[in-house]
Amino acid sequence: MADKKLIGVDLGGTTIKFAILTLDGDIQQRWSIDTNILDDGTHIVPSIIDAINHRLKLYDMTADQFIGIGMGSPGSVDLEAGTVIGAFNLNWKTLQYVKRDIETGTGMKFVIDNDANVAALGERWKGAGENEADVTFITLGTGVGGGLIANGQLLHGVAGSGGEIGHVTVETHNGYLCTCGKHGCLETVASATGIVRVARDMAEEYSGNSVLKKTLDDGEEISSKIVFDMAKSNDPLALMVVDKVTNYLGLALANAANLLNPSFVVIGGGVSAAGDFLLTRVDKAFKANTFPNVRETTAVRLATLGNEAGVIGAAWLARNAFVK
Numbered sequence: 070m071a072d073k074k075l076i077g078v079d080l081g082g083t084t085i086k087f088a089i090l091t092l093d094g095d096i097q098q099r100w101s102i103d104t105n106i107l108d109d110g111t112h113i114v115p116s117i118i119d120a121i122n123h124r125l126k127l128y129d130m131t132a133d134q135f136i137g138i139g140m141g142s143p144g145s146v147d148l149e150a151g152t153v154i155g156a157f158n159l160n161w162k163t164l165q166y167v168k169r170d171i172e173t174g175t176g177m178k179f180v181i182d183n184d185a186n187v188a189a190l191g192e193r194w195k196g197a198g199e200n201e202a203d204v205t206f207i208t209l210g211t212g213v214g215g216g217l218i219a220n221g222q223l224l225h226g227v228a229g230s231g232g233e234i235g236h237v238t239v240e241t242h243n244g245y246l247c248t249c250g251k252h253g254c255l256e257t258v259a260s261a262t263g264i265v266r267v268a269r270d271m272a273e274e275y276s277g278n279s280v281l282k283k284t285l286d287d288g289e290e291i292s293s294k295i296v297f298d299m300a301k302s303n304d305p306l307a308l309m310v311v312d313k314v315t316n317y318l319g320l321a322l323a324n325a326a327n328l329l330n331p332s333f334v335v336i337g338g339g340v341s342a343a344g345d346f347l348l349t350r351v352d353k354a355f356k357a358n359t360f361p362n363v364r365e366t367t368a369v370r371l372a373t374l375g376n377e378a379g380v381i382g383a384a385w386l387a388r389n390a391f392v393k
């Protein structure tokens with residue numbers, strides 16, 4: 070058992086990442102393939118099976134040398150059935166029998182969870198979470214995702230929506246309409262697209278001197294990275310945007326911490342590349358909104374694994390499910 074391996078799969082809209090890991094979570098091999106979303110995403114599962122079988126042959130390994138396969142996927146994941154539906158960036162509109170097909174195609178046991186939960190498990194196990202039993206994770210990308218680990222296990226809730234921190238309401242007065250149908254969700258202001266939206270609206274009302282304002286008035290495209298870069302060089306409007314966004318983030322994370330009191334709140338995803346500039350501002354708002362005992366015992370940190378969090382967390386899923 071001890072020298073058996075794990076396979077972690079991180080299914081995304083543009084690439085599928087794979088890794089072979091030891092039971093301690095050390096990556097021994099990794100590779101990736103492009104995600105072929107054509108024909109309603111029907112090529113995706115067969116290409117995962119082929120990619121795994123091909124690598125095993127390459128390394129002269131067999132299915133019985135593995136504990137199993139774990140995978141993180143976008144969309145709504147049915148943990149028990151191992152199915153996925155509604156992953157629109159994969160063109161998966163109908164129910165996908167991922168577990169059934171991959172177990173049949175590889176001869177290995179398979180377990181699946183949603184991608185943000187799996188990234189949370191990765192950061193918790195081998196990253197900023199230091200393998201603590203209580204870790205809250207938020208990922209700031211095109212959307213805002215989250216994963217809540219309490220007593221060493223993910224919280225899923227009764228219908229799999231536990232940890233949807235992107236849809237915590239942070240603006241109760243004229244909040245933006247969210248893709249979920251609700252107004253004022255954290256995702257509408259703190260995702261990469263949300264930050265751009267906040268910048269555009271604040272620029273309309275801003276009358277001072279600002280490179281960010283001039284850029285927007287000239288009709289040039291901006292990104293959340295551009296907003297952060299301009300704030301770092303002291304552009305007054307960009308600083309106001311960053312303050313607003315980090316206040317919302319600090320508020321939402323403080324309220325999550327007030328409920329869960331984790332060891333760490335870990336911030337990952339593309340927007341977190343803004344680094345300490347982001348972290349110090351979020352932390353200030355976090356501390357202003359946390360219950361005193363939580364403020365003293367829960368620390369906010371940046372994620373450390375980058376885009377390896379997914380395959381590592383996926384491997385943990387398999388270890389947790391199949392190593393007794």
Ligand SMILES: [Zn+2]
Nearest residue numbers: 236247249254
């Ligand atoms: Zn929402």
